[in-house]
Amino acid sequence: MTETSDLFTLKRNFFVLAHRVNTDGNFNLNDLCGSAGRLDGIIRSINSSLFLSHGIRRDSAVHAIMMGPSDPPKVLSILGSSVRYLNPDERSTASLIKKALEIALPASNGSCIRSTPGIYVTRGGLDHVLDNVKGRSFLLLENADKGRKILETIAMDVGNINFFLSDDRDFEEEEIETIMLTSDGAISVSPKVLHTDHCITVIHSILDDIEN
Amino acid sequence: MTETSDLFTLKRNFFVLAHRVNTDGNFNLNDLCGSAGRLDGIIRSINSSLFLSHGIRRDSAVHAIMMGPSDPPKVLSILGSSVRYLNPDERSTASLIKKALEIALPASNGSCIRSTPGIYVTRGGLDHVLDNVKGRSFLLLENADKGRKILETIAMDVGNINFFLSDDRDFEEEEIETIMLTSDGAISVSPKVLHTDHCITVIHSILDDIEN
Numbered sequence: 560m561t562e563t564s565d566l567f568t569l570k571r572n573f574f575v576l577a578h579r580v581n582t583d584g585n586f587n588l589n590d591l592c593g594s595a596g597r598l599d600g601i602i603r604s605i606n607s608s609l610f611l612s613h614g615i616r617r618d619s620a621v622h623a624i625m626m627g628p629s630d631p632p633k634v635l636s637i638l639g640s641s642v643r644y645l646n647p648d649e650r651s652t653a654s655l656i657k658k659a660l661e662i663a664l665p666a667s668n669g670s671c672i673r674s675t676p677g678i679y680v681t682r683g684g685l686d687h688v689l690d691n692v693k694g695r696s697f698l699l700l701e702n703a704d705k706g707r708k709i710l711e712t713i714a715m716d717v718g719n720i721n722f723f724l725s726d727d728r729d730f731e732e733e734e735i736e737t738i739m740l741t742s743d744g745a746i747s748v749s750p751k752v753l754h755t756d757h758c759i760t761v762i763h764s765i766l767d768d769i770e771n
Numbered sequence: 772m773t774e775t776s777d778l779f780t781l782k783r784n785f786f787v788l789a790h791r792v793n794t795d796g797n798f799n800l801n802d803l804c805g806s807a808g809r810l811d812g813i814i815r816s817i818n819s820s821l822f823l824s825h826g827i828r829r830d831s832a833v834h835a836i837m838m839g840p841s842d843p844p845k846v847l848s849i850l851g852s853s854v855r856y857l858n859p860d861e862r863s864t865a866s867l868i869k870k871a872l873e874i875a876l877p878a879s880n881g882s883c884i885r886s887t888p889g890i891y892v893t894r895g896g897l898d899h900v901l902d903n904v905k906g907r908s909f910l911l912l913e914n915a916d917k918g919r920k921i922l923e924t925i926a927m928d929v930g931n932i933n934f935f936l937s938d939d940r941d942f943e944e945e946e947i948e949t950i951m952l953t954s955d956g957a958i959s960v961s962p963k964v965l966h967t968d969h970c971i972t973v974i975h976s977i978l979d980d981i982e983n
Binding site for chain 2: 751
């Protein structure tokens with residue numbers, strides 16, 4: 560049994576709030592937008608969090624905080640350090656996720672099961688995640704003033720960094736308040752409002768440049 | 772009938788060499804990686820070229836130069852200025868592309884047919900494209916020295932700009948030589964080797980910052 564906090568130890572962590580994504584695995588692989596509750600968008604965030612052209616970002620992890628029917632809340636974590644069988648196309652990743660969600664998970668917060676190498680499902684929601692993150696945390700909001708500059712300033716001295724993003728729906732006020740209670744600030748990375756996965760790509764790019 | 776050069780007039784053009792992608796529309800929507808010749812990657816490049824969170828980049832276009840079986844070469848162009856029915860998930864975009872590729876296209880270079888609003892198929896390959904681009908053109912190569920800086924320097928004064936990228940396969944030497952004959956230089960955007968669609972997201976991000 561893995562502790563939740565063990566899942567959050569890699570250098571770059573991306574937490575995506577998936578407001579209505581399916582949580583029981585009972586969806587059709589041909590209908591990721593509909594029956595799976597916009598799982599397609601979550602999969603693209605997984606892709607941009609973890610893929611390099613000829614490999615995986617071994618220092619990064621992505622965690623979908625899943626709140627849709629019928630078995631919420633769950634956190635699906637994919638660790639770049641150990642993940643296997645991950646391909647960049649949406650359908651094959653959806654198949655891995657379906658398998659992970661179909662596993663019966665105890666009701667108690669923090670219960671965690673490994674589905675396939677590097678893919679874990681944990682019982683819990685946003686509060687449980689925030690209780691277990693370490694390092695610095697940032698809320699990603701579009702149009703936060705000068706977010707890119709803030710990121711460039713702070714990123715140099717961090718060991719482990721967490722970004723909280725929303726899916727295709729905006730954060731709810733209550734979610735923003737909850738995250739801000741423990742985070743180091745709200746940032747944005749673009750003058751435009753971007754898709755979640757594109758934001759993740761831009762964050763990686765900024766950090767890659769800084770570390771280079 | 773549209774002239775090829777009419778398709779290349781938007782401000783930001785992304786040309787992706789699709790070395791083995793299917794060109795006759797005879798593929799299975801459940802197997803975009805296999806029977807469609809890695810069409811999944813081309814679709815992700817379309818996504819990152821055109822999508823904003825709540826809309827389409829109306830000043831951008833993406834052009835896949837398709838060289839796979841059984842009816843090459845073709846250029847599939849999607850214009851942000853006029854495209855309709857485009858959704859961010861891979862499967863629905865594959866369906867639009869399948870429809871476009873199934874249209875019988877004359878064998879003469881430059882023959883062009885509109886499939887659905889904003890989506891065009893043109894007979895021709897890399898040479899035909901290069902004969903028709905205007906403005907500045909850049910070859911995107913990973914690990915080209917200081918590519919990002921170069922882009923930041925040149926981008927300020929351009930009206931219309933073209934980026935040439937390869938798919939999941941590297942450019943062939945001959946392709947690089949051909950593109951370099953008419954381009955303004957080779958650039959890179961990251962110290963890491965990124966997926967094609969992630970490169971496009973980073974280019975957009977740099978240009979968005981410059982224009983802001």
